[in-house]
Amino acid sequence: PKMQKYLLHNSVGPEELPTLKELSTSEIWKIWSGASRYIHRQLLQKRAVEIGVGTFGLVTVHASIEEGKVLPVERPVFILSKPLRSFYNLECDEVKISDETPVVQLDFEDIAAETHFRQEIVEQCIHETLLCFAGALRDNKEVEFSFR
Secondary structure, three states: OHHHHHOOOOOOOHHHOHHHHHOOHHHHHHHHHHHHHHHHHHHHOOOEEEOOOEEEEEEEEEEEEEOOEEEEEEEEEEEEOHHHHHHOOOOOOOOOOOOOOOEEEOOHHHHHHHHOOOHHHHHHHHHHHHHHHHHHHHOOOOOOOOOO
16 A cells, blocks of 8 residues: 555655755645645545545534533544554554545646646655654654644
8 A cells, every 4th residue: 555655764855855856945834735625625624535545524522612502513534544644653542534534636637737737747746745753753853743
């Protein structure tokens, strides 16, 4: 599976990140913004999105609204893939997306059209960023990955 490429035995060197080196920070931000909007659209349609290192999906949580009243609320979550968790020996909360939820991959063509980047640039940018993410996990660095 394509997730195997994020199970790193060695640190990620700059030679593995040719696209990120060519792009400006704001270009990388634009591509990930496009990916984020794509994920958001899928979640609104009750689909989960698998991105190579894990899956974005919705889980139902119960929010207390007033004395004794509970409201089921759908909350977006990111669940790191099991092989990645065990490979990097990570502790994660056990969260599960419903088995009925259809799972889709990122649609690079769609994101490229929306962000006005070539499809292979979008694909490489996302792949190389995830490589950096995996590299940070491998080297035990703290990672903050924000999505709007």
